[in-house]
Amino acid sequence: MAKTLKVDVVTPEKIAFSGEVERVIAPGIEGSLGVLPGHAPLLTELGTGPVVLKRGGQVIELAVSEGFLEVMPQKVVILAETAERAEEIDVARAQVALERAQAELECARDRQQHAQALAAVRRAANRLHVVEDYRKRKPERAGRLPQVH
Secondary structure, three states: OOOOEEEEEEOOOOEEEEEEEOEEEEEEOOEEEEEOOOOOOEEEEEOOEEEEEEEOOEEEEEEEEEEEEEEEOOEEEEEEEEEEEHHHOOHHHHHHHHHHHHHHHHHOOOHHHHHHHHHHHHHHHHHHHHHHHHHHHOHHHHHHOOOOO
């Protein structure tokens, strides 16, 4: 059995990641999913959350929002609405988006507005969470990123 999986993380705008990894952890609708080489085939819906890719001692984390995860024994394809690597996230922009979404959530007048605002809160909070995890793993790079409030 191979020791790695080919992983592609794709959005409508870009290929966020393509490479070989030893493990994939993704946000399923009912909780996190872990995938190792040789995993049984699977197609499932993704929620909003971090995708964690591990290879050797390296951890690559992406903030992903909604999509699909296809697992084959030696390949994983993640089709996501959005996907950003931790080091690409604009913290100030994510903080503003979170504050705006929280304000919209408080002012929501119907179920649709509430659901849309809640989804926006989750996306922004996920982006900030991914940056925080990245900083914990890479303290030498934390000085380059603005503080998360």
